[in-house]
Amino acid sequence: MKKAILIILASLLILLPLSVFAGGAEEVQEAGPVSFDFWTTETQSDRMATIQVLIDTYTTLYPDVSINLVAVDENDLATHVQTASAAGTLPAMFEAPAETAVAFGVEGILDTAAVTDIVNGIGKDKFYQGALKVLETSAKDGYYALPYHGWVQGLWYRADWFEEAGLEPPATWEATLKAAKYFYKPDENQYGILVGTKPEGYAEQCFTPIAMANNAALFDKDGKLVFNSPEMKEAVEYYAELAKYNPPGPQTWRARDYYLQGKLAMFYYSTYIMDDLALQEVAAGSLTSENFENLKGSGFDPELVDKTKLAPIMTNKASAGYGTVVAFGLFNQDDSAKTAAAKNFIKYLYTQNAYITFLHMAPGGMNPMLKEISTNARFQNDPKGIFKHYGAEKMGEIIQGLDSIETFSIVDGNRMEAASVITAQQIIPQMLYKVTQEGMDVDKAMAWAEGEMEKLVK
Amino acid sequence: MNLAGILNQNNLNRQQRESVLGWALILPAVLIILSLILYPIIYNIYLSFFDVNLEGGNTYIGLDNYSNVVFDSVFWNSVYTTILYVLFTTIGTTLLGLIVALAMNKEFPLRGLVRSLILLPYVAPVISVVFAWKFIFDPVNGIFMDITYEKLGMFSERFNMIGTPEYAVWVAILFSIWKGFPFAYLMILSRLQAIDATLYEAAEIDGANRWEKFKSITFPEVYFVVGAIVLLRIIWNFNKFEDIYLLTRNVKVLAVYTYFKAFTGYMEMGQGASLAVIQFLLLIGFILFYVKRVLKW
Known part of the structure; x- marks a missing residue:
């Protein structure tokens, strides 16, 4: 297991700088060391290990940044966030189901400007539109959070x-x-x-x-x-x-x-x-x-x-x-350096290699929100052989299904x-x-x- | 000015200097106690008179939180559940502890090993034994249903012992007795070992039987230990949260009810605070009564 992680880490290290720089060298590195918390709802230990590998890779590239991964059970997330909000200790970044993220947005504790900025940076048309729709603000001028993966x-x-x-x-x-x-x-x-x-x-x-x-x-x-x-x-x-x-x-x-x-x-x-x-x-x-x-x-x-x-x-x-989009979001922070660092980390997670590594934690369960990833050959060649087992066509249907998600929270669009x-x-x-x-x-x-x-x- | 400076000031006599030193030495402890124990209690009492808004701006509403809580039938249900839970777990742990202690006070081979094995439920981490219990009582795969329903045919159908609301409280009670009795056993056993054997010899000469020996010697000797154990168990279990909450979320004793009120759904922090105060008053009232009547202090 350790060896496998090392190999993944090493290969990512080799591949990553390429994709980051290929994506655009406009990234501005924050001045001075910065540390932020990342709350994830992926509480299973093997999934946390994969996210930690991504964090370790990122912090190797940016040694001034340190990221503290905290697992929070999905059912307890709203409670934890409300208390942390009252205490002023909200993490800079979180992962949550879209409905929960929107609920946070309604309370006004999310940095929607920073999120919208990332969406525009990646390009709105690159996302599945159904997924973006779920996270759009009511004023339709931005997004509460970024769709990252989803299940049907x-x-x-x-x-x-x-x-x-x-x-x-x-x-x-x-x-x-x-x-x-x-x-x-x-x-x-x-x-x-x-x-x-x-x-x-x-x-x-x-x-x-x-x-x-x-x-x-x-x-x-x-x-x-x-x-x-x-x-x-x-x-x-x-x-x-x-x-x-x-x-x-x-x-x-x-x-x-x-x-x-x-x-x-x-x-x-x-x-x-x-x-x-x-x-x-x-x-x-x-x-x-x-x-x-x-x-x-x-x-x-x-x-x-x-x-x-x-x-x-x-x-x-x-x-x-029915299905659910799982999103990354940014809580309002007093220290803007934390938001900037978290923003950069999210951008990194959308780069091809990091994205595919993340999704391969649970092939079938975690489906991409960027159209180009879903047809990517490396994504379809998952280590557990799920794509091979079910066939790329059936998997494609499932991913397409995410475009037409219906919930109680969307009425007539x-x-x-x-x-x-x-x-x-x-x-x-x-x-x-x-x-x-x-x-x-x-x-x-x-x-x-x-x-x-x-x-x-x- | 440092402490030595104050102490060396010549206008203090020896006694005054000692008293200053004494206060200085306990000051850190006093500050810690004030800030960590007294402040939260006072703040909690303060909050119980307010409609608490997490984003700031609490509104004073007098006794509204208290009346909202007390006129809610769910509150009385949870008081009833708490009393049921405390009553049965206290009787259960104490009686079982007493019986096991009496048995372990007799000589038999491997007594040392057995004595320490009995402590296992008490020292094992709650979360791991809770999971074990959940496995045992799983309706489809659990060993409990397999034995009672499949093998012995005691029930007409499989059922979910832990999850079903009407049984859940009894599983919680059973769990607490199982987990808590070693403490009573340990305390009673150590007291039993200190009873002078000559008392029993004298009683035998007078022709006392087993029951009479227990009634006239053993029980009076362990009375105050048992009294103290009962008091501790009542205090602990009256405020018990983790065992119950981890095992099953549908046994709403006061502590669990307070948690649900204050931290889930539409978070009623103020009502949660008033619930905590009510719980505190109930417990203090009981302790005063108990200490006077039972422990005869």
């Missing part, structure tokens, strides 16, 4: 089981519920579906396409809160019905292990799962019956990837897909900033928890959620 979510399902049972793919409300019921066999320790029921971000990620497929929205195009609608109520009721065919108790994305063990028919997940499906050693590292042979259930199936299909779009009254704040505060997940786990009446739970949303909107 969908319902992954056991195509072989569906075929055998003669069931339709789970692309509609009706087909999904029918299949969830059919495959729910708790006596055999097998479950129909996995949707999020813990009060965490994952629950909202599962709920959003289901609600949007029913034309339910948080806001109308004039920015009025229309959460408590018959469409939304139907969606919550439908979700609660689906959740009955979940594995027992409150669940979150970690339960995807049950799918890898052959105990689950369908689960909502991002394209990050491609990694785990295609690579047996990754899956074997999780809780499988290979490691616990007395437990009921089948072992890891190396053919699982061929038996698995993705339904990225959910349809009922309308059709909806207008960005609803308040929706991002609601997402960041996880009100919908809490409501879903109340309904599915605490048995709260749907009307009561929705009234509660509406009350919380009104507090935030106000």
Whole structure:
């Protein structure tokens, strides 16, 4: 591992100066040593190691800069930022899902001018437009943060089981519920579906396409809160019905292990799962019956990837897909040297080699936001062989899907900033928890959620 | 002017000089205590009377935070959960500690090894044992469901012991007893070892049976140790956060409820502060009562 890191480091060192200078020698180096914090939501140790390699490479090029990498869990990010903001200790740079970044922008704690400057430097037309749109300020005069990578979510399902049972793919409300019921066999320790029921971000990620497929929205195009609608109520009721065919108790994305063990028919997940499906050693590292042979259930199936299909779009009254853009942003700093240094570091991360190294942390899961990278031969030749496994064409489709991301926060092409704040505060997940786990009446739970949303909107 | 300078001033007599030196020596400690303990407490009490705005500009709202908190049924739920949690964990840890200490006070082979193994739950890091417990109670793959449902058929279906709201508090209690009993055991055992063996010999001559010996000798001897352990456990568990929060987020004891109120969602810092004050008052009231009645100080 160490050796591998060294080799990567060495090769980057050789390649990097070329690309940096090729990109333009207009970089002005700050005077005197400067140090800044970088908060990332990539908390897994191997991902942090890769980012650290990039930081080490950069700081070797610019010895006056030191960057302190801090991992923050995505679910705790909003809380940490609010307290750091009150204490005046915000980091210069952060990585966060676009919705969260917009919520920070609405609070006025982001340096949007510096970010917009980087976007213009790289060239607006080089980005996927859908991704930039998500991060545009409401005045449409700039950007809250820079799109860096993104994933698409969908319902992954056991195509072989569906075929055998003669069931339709789970692309509609009706087909999904029918299949969830059919495959729910708790006596055999097998479950129909996995949707999020813990009060965490994952629950909202599962709920959003289901609600949007029913034309339910948080806001109308004039920015009025229309959460408590018959469409939304139907969606919550439908979700609660689906959740009955979940594995027992409150669940979150970690339960995807049950799918890898052959105990689950369908689960909502991002394209990050491609990694785990295609690579047996990754899956074997999780809780499988290979490691616990007395437990009921089948072992890891190396053919699982061929038996698995993705339904990225959910349809009922309308059709909806879901995905998330992950962005880099800059918090306002008292010391402008820190912002300048962070800005330079972000520019570096957009250079070809650094970018591809970053994305290769999770091929399939991390997809580029610059069009030229997605067709780059080196990017498509990922070390884990995911592109080879799924084929460049299928991967291309996934990346293209990022251009048409839909969320509660975009209504008729207008960005609803308040929706991002609601997402960041996880009100919908809490409501879903109340309904599915605490048995709260749907009307009561929705009234509660509406009350919380009104507090935030106000 | 330095300390030696003050001390050498000739208008001070020996006693005054000693007193100046004494104050000078404890001054750093006093300053640290004032700044690290007293200041946060006072600031917290101050905040509890304000509508706190993180971007600055707190507004004085009198007792509104308190009334908002007290008239919320969620608050009373969390008081109830806290009392339930404190009551059962205190009884559980103390009783289990006492029983194990009595057993470990007897001679048997490998006693030293067993005595130290019992301390394991107490010294193991919370986060690692929490993960182990989560594995044990996992509804689909956990060993608990495998044994009770699959092998013994005790339940009609698999269920999520840790996650389900109505069971979660009991798992938290069980966890706390398991993790906390070695402390009670250690304290009681050391007291037991100090009891004079001649007392038991005299009791045997008088024809006392086991229970009578426990009631008349052992219990009075360990009474104050047990009293102190109970008090400590109540204080600790009344404010317990990390064990519960890490294990399951849906057991809202006061400490966890305060955290959710103050730091998540629509952050009500002022109400969080008033919750902390209420919690503090409840605890202080209880301690005063307990020290007077049980410890008889």
